[in-house]
Amino acid sequence: MVQGNDTSISEFILLGVSEEPELQPLIFGLFLSMYLTTVLGNLPIILAFSSDSHLHTPMYFFLSNLSLVDICFTSTTVPKMLWNIQTQKKVITYEGCITQIYFFVLFAVLDELLLTVMAYDRYVAICHPLHYMVIMNPKLCGLLVLVSWILSALHSLLQSLMVLASCLSGAALSQFPFRLQRRNRDPVHVVQPQTLAV
DSSP: OOOOOOOOOOEEEEOOSOOOGGGHHHHHHHHHHHHHHHHHHHHHHHHHHHHOGGGOSHHHHHHHHHHHHHHHHHHTTHHHHHHHHHHOOOEEEHHHHHHHHHHHHHHHHHHHHHHHHHHHHHHHHHHOGGGHHHHTOHHHHHHHHHHHHHHHHHHHHHHHHHHHHHHHHTOEEEOOSSOEEEEOSSSOBOOOSSEEEO
């Protein structure tokens, strides 16, 4: 019988971009400025679409949805990272990690699907200009966005469940592009960069 690792994971330590304390304010300022640029750059697009009736066309409808998804996508990771840099508390719970993975994948896939829908919209506008308003009616536009949300939610749920299942089964997770340390009620264990054994 093969002995496995029965240690239960309760939280992870996120080591971040740099461990050097003198670089922390620079990193915080850099990521805060990028986050604010993303939010303040996409918010006017949403507000312009909702306030101006001349912009209620399929292209601007999809563009405003894409802007909303970009804000949500950035908001899944950056605020937590800024909080960790500011408070020097670099711990995320196991449940928080799975939740963050779910929303990260959800908005990443939704971003791609909305870009695909926007490409279809431009295809119809170029190849069928006389029938554009008949084909791309508000009902179809709403349906395309709704299907994009449903497909991304299902894909994200599937990915999160696979990560959850692999963690619960004791399988080894492959190397992440960032470093993690596993932490439970026992002393802190440093995870080797090649695999994260669970």
